[in-house]
Amino acid sequence: MICVKDLSFSRNDGVNKQNILNQLDLFVPAAQHLALLGDSGSGKTTFLHILAGLLQADSGSVSINNQELSSLNETELALYRRKIGLIFQHYQLLDCLTVKQNILFQHKLNYPKKSASEFDHIVDELGLQGKLDALPEKLSGGEQQRVGIARALLNKPQIIFADEPTGNLDRQRSHQVVKLLTKLCSERKINLVMVTHSHQLTDYFDQVKVLRDGHFE
Numbered sequence: 001m002i003c004v005k006d007l008s009f010s011r012n013d014g015v016n017k018q019n020i021l022n023q024l025d026l027f028v029p030a031a032q033h034l035a036l037l038g039d040s041g042s043g044k045t046t047f048l049h050i051l052a053g054l055l056q057a058d059s060g061s062v063s064i065n066n067q068e069l070s071s072l073n074e075t076e077l078a079l080y081r082r083k084i085g086l087i088f089q090h091y092q093l094l095d096c097l098t099v100k101q102n103i104l105f106q107h108k109l110n111y112p113k114k115s116a117s118e119f120d121h122i123v124d125e126l127g128l129q130g131k132l133d134a135l136p137e138k139l140s141g142g143e144q145q146r147v148g149i150a151r152a153l154l155n156k157p158q159i160i161f162a163d164e165p166t167g168n169l170d171r172q173r174s175h176q177v178v179k180l181l182t183k184l185c186s187e188r189k190i191n192l193v194m195v196t197h198s199h200q201l202t203d204y205f206d207q208v209k210v211l212r213d214g215h216f217e
């Protein structure tokens with residue numbers, strides 16, 4: 001569950017102050033999926049980073065599953081970040097590692113002593129069986145993004161934040177990836193927040209918000 005109240009964020013380069021997000025309110029019930037749209041520069045990534053605990057708001061509150069992010073110290077924030085999944089436009093895979101190693105990488109860092117019990121199942125659902133020993137450069141964009149999704153899901157996140165995960169894919173692949181991502185999140189009751197430029201992809205979501213000039217339309 002995501003609850004945002006009266007959230008504002010600005011950037012200050014020492015000379016000028018730029019208001020980026022102004023008094024935003026948002027409620028996404030547990031397990032629901034939100035699509036976040038808006039023109040380039042409207043603040044979508046900034047908002048996503050605040051929800052993910054990577055940036056701190058100037059004012060207002062962000063509560064994720066009843067945990068107020070501004071009240072967390074650095075250690076608690078690090079623990080919070082372990083419980084979320086991040087998916088990026090440019091996949092952020094490690095070029096020198098195989099698909100299998102990429103999928104397991106974050107899980108190994110977060111939980112060195114735990115086995116990745118869902119590995120086979122997730123790889124199967126994402127159709128990556130035949131690709132496990134390949135390097136990312138040998139994969140298509142859609143396949144690389146499915147690796148990114150597998151890596152995020154393996155940590156059993158409570159929430160997934162996806163920043164334009166289809167930004168590098170054609171229309172057909174975009175639909176395939178978003179359909180799969182929303183299905184897998186629904187089955188696992190994961191909250192999903194996805195930034196996109198595409199209105200055509202919003203049909204897969206419970207809620208759609210559009211950012212304009214720092215406000216929700």
Ligand SMILES: Nc1ncnc2c1ncn2[C@@H]1O[C@H](COP(=O)(O)OP(=O)(O)OP(=O)(O)O)[C@@H](O)[C@H]1O
Nearest residue numbers: 011018020038039040041042043044045046047195
């Ligand atoms: N590190 C930074 N330093 C200074 N300004 C920044 C920084 N990152 C973003 N901005 C500014 O904040 C505003 C919002 O940027 P943001 O990346 O959140 O927009 P966006 O809606 O995600 O854009 P896009 O769709 O192009 O990715 C923009 O005016 C941008 O120039």
